[in-house]
Amino acid sequence: MxxxxxxxxxxxxxxxxxxxxxxxxxxxxxxxxxxxxxxxxxxxxxxxxxxxxxxxxxxxxxxxxxxxxxxxxxxxxxxxxxxxxxxxxxxxxxxxxxxxxxxxxxxxxxxxxxxxxxxxxxxTTETKAERMQFGDLVLDVPAHSVTVNNKRVELTATEFKLLTILAHRRGRVQSRDQLLKDVWEYDNVIDTRTVDTHMRRLREKLGKAAKHLDTVRGVGYRFVAG
Amino acid sequence: MxxxxxxxxxxxxxxxxxxxxxxxxxxxxxxxxxxxxxxxxxxxxxxxxxxxxxxxxxxxxxxxxxxxxxxxxxxxxxxxxxxxxxxxxxxxxxxxxxxxxxxxxxxxxxxxxxxxxxxxxxxTTETKAERMQFGDLVLDVPAHSVTVNNKRVELTATEFKLLTILAHRRGRVQSRDQLLKDVWEYDNVIDTRTVDTHMRRLREKLGKAAKHLDTVRGVGYRFVAG
DNA sequence: CAAGCCGGTGACGACTTTGTGACGAACAGG
DNA sequence: CCTGTTCGTCACAAAGTCGTCACCGGCTTG
Missing domain, CATH: 3.40.50.2300 (Response regulator)
Incomplete structure (x- = not known):
């Protein structure tokens, strides 16, 4: 820290x-x-x-x-x-x-x-991806926009951040604590279950593309590219 | 670079x-x-x-x-x-x-x-475009003029600068801080809500063409070409 | 199989953010 | 000077977002 x-x-x-x-x-x-x-x-x-x-x-x-x-x-x-x-x-x-x-x-x-x-x-010095594409899910960071099947999906600031961080670390499981640290930035007063709620909202909004969001029971969440 | x-x-x-x-x-x-x-x-x-x-x-x-x-x-x-x-x-x-x-x-x-x-x-063609057109909204930078549906719209200097900077970075979200830095030129003393007020005045004057000005809640504003 | 954990879900109140109208200061041009 | 414009700020209202909770059902564990 x-x-x-x-x-x-x-x-x-x-x-x-x-x-x-x-x-x-x-x-x-x-x-x-x-x-x-x-x-x-x-x-x-x-x-x-x-x-x-x-x-x-x-x-x-x-x-x-x-x-x-x-x-x-x-x-x-x-x-x-x-x-x-x-x-x-x-x-x-x-x-x-x-x-x-x-x-x-x-x-x-x-x-x-x-x-x-x-x-x-x-x-922010490393070569960070500014745009990520996984099948029909496209994440454009500078535009702050997400599309599924070329259709715009409106995410809130927190949802967007959560999604990009997961996508950026795709394949690796992120614990709720880790996500809290990265998405909520040092606000350690927040309940870990909050992450769950945001994941739910993300899944709801992403529709079919929610298939990229894996739950790893007892550990956390993981973004899968395929 | x-x-x-x-x-x-x-x-x-x-x-x-x-x-x-x-x-x-x-x-x-x-x-x-x-x-x-x-x-x-x-x-x-x-x-x-x-x-x-x-x-x-x-x-x-x-x-x-x-x-x-x-x-x-x-x-x-x-x-x-x-x-x-x-x-x-x-x-x-x-x-x-x-x-x-x-x-x-x-x-x-x-x-x-x-x-x-x-x-x-x-x-010279894109970044320093001297004239930009988005549907019925035309921005002529050297002439310092804006027209909507071929009808002249009178903008103040600040409004014009705000609009051109947003149009110039179209597609990308600009935070209020970023806009303050670029439009008001590192005059950090100014309240970020001032940006909101100017956006409001811009929208009012632009009428129908205000559809190009997106609010991205919790992040900032974005100019959309379509 | 029972108990307990764990994650999904819907609801909700508190809070944050943005839009809006108004106001006074600063300023430019007569 | 006087006058009209522009600008930054403010207060309030509307809209949206967030974190938490309670509940439920499935899964794990012993």
Whole structure:
């Protein structure tokens, strides 16, 4: 699971954020000032850095700049936390290199969305199939469309994601937990039976093409190409 | 950068071409025979296909024909590679829908010129289209004018930009964030709901032609040509 | 064969997302 | 200045989606 470095000098703020992140299954590392942040970033190489703008020792912007200058940490996405909306321009300036920002006060939901967005952007480097075809079932990811026998099938966002992930891992059984992790992204508060309900809805909508969706009793679900 | 599918069964030839293409900044996908080529073309939707005429499984001409027949791959430029081609082969290749050809042995320089030529042609005809027509909706970019049923529709600058960007990426869903980035140009301070309001105004002004504007719930908006 | 697990199913209320009308600020052109 | 337009935001309503639950029937296990 992803490692996140949280840099903030206010213990209350850190605690709140840490609670939310750990709840979502992230590993959390904390730093209270700029020099500690730099040291920990270099030693632990986190997957993402949550960086408050106003911190002691070395200020957030400076930390950002220094991290970008070091080859080892240059690629780590940085999510800036700023108290003032007015600071945004500087944060997003090209020379500083923050990837996104959130203004305080923020809702945990908003924060999670931003984090997920940044982590997702990072992992899409491999040659991912953008279009998949299995007999009369066609999956077009960029168009967000599914057709069975050339007839359009309307899927909701969640259904579509579930289907594409299964199709992408076709042949291999995916446990409900795995699917929850991949489709629902770190929201580990969700019941595993929810997966079943979505599979049912998928099967219903896919009609004949539901034959691609196998149930593996006691284990999970599997997409079969043939 | 553009994605190029290289189809050839001789590893040496592939390596040479791959080296040159990667050197020029292209992303390279390879296939060693016809059926692999078809599969990869359909799944990765490359920007250009470099297709050797003499390949195992399904021969180059056949691949060409099949790719043209499939709506998803019909628009991808195909550059044919032929070893000492007889005139007939060339003609056939072009008739079957190849966009250009190069005879082996070729210089890397020559190959690059052809590839760039094809990509540019596509960019100017498709990507940077100055005039787009979808049924009774006509978009004239340089004139900054939109007509529905030959009747002029007055759009504001923002509305026009939103519409052209959507039309330009027709078929693909654009998230609100993406649209904000492209239409409002990385002005992250703007609320995503603003996109909704502009879509509403667009739909209102476009009248019947608003049918081209799809809402994809939970994801974003999509322009549909049909 | 009985008990218990497991997955399919239908229903439902809470919640999210989108459409819509309205409003005030910013701005351009007289 | 004044006036009309455009734009971003807001609040509300409508529509759609989601996660959960209870129930049932089939399958596994002992």
């Amino acid at each position: 992803a490692k996140i470095l949280v840099v903030d000098d206010e213990p209350d703020a850190v605690e709140l954020v840490e609670f939310n992140l750990k709840n979502a299954g992230f590993e959390v590392i904390t730093a209270a000032d700029g020099s500690e942040a730099l040291k920990k970033a270099r030693s632990t190489l986190p997957d993402l850095i949550l960086l408050d703008l106003m911190i002691p020792e070395v200020d957030g912007l400076e930390v950002c700049k220094l991290l970008r200058r070091d080859a080892a940490t240059a690629g780590i996405p940085i999510l800036m936390l700023t108290a003032k909306a007015a600071e945004i321009d500087r944060v997003l300036g090209l020379e500083l290199g923050a990837d996104d920002y959130v203004t305080k006060p923020f809702s945990p939901r908003e924060l999670m969305l931003r984090i997920k967005g940044l982590l997702r952007r990072r992992e | 553009a994605k190029i599918l290289v189809v050839d069964d001789e590893p040496d030839a592939v390596e040479l071409v791959e080296f040159n293409l990667k050197n020029a900044g292209f992303e390279v996908i390879t296939a060693a025979d016809g059926s692999e080529a078809l599969k990869k073309a359909r799944s990765t939707l490359p920007d250009l296909i470099l297709l050797d005429l003499m390949i195992p499984e399904v021969d180059g001409l056949e691949v060409c024909k099949l790719l043209r027949r499939d709506a998803a791959t019909a628009g991808i430029p195909i550059l044919m590679l032929t070893a000492k081609a007889a005139e007939i082969d060339r003609v056939l290749g072009l008739e079957l829908g190849a966009d250009d050809y190069v005879t082996k042995p070729f210089s890397p320089r020559e190959l690059m010129l052809r590839i760039k030529g094809l990509l540019r042609r596509r960019e």
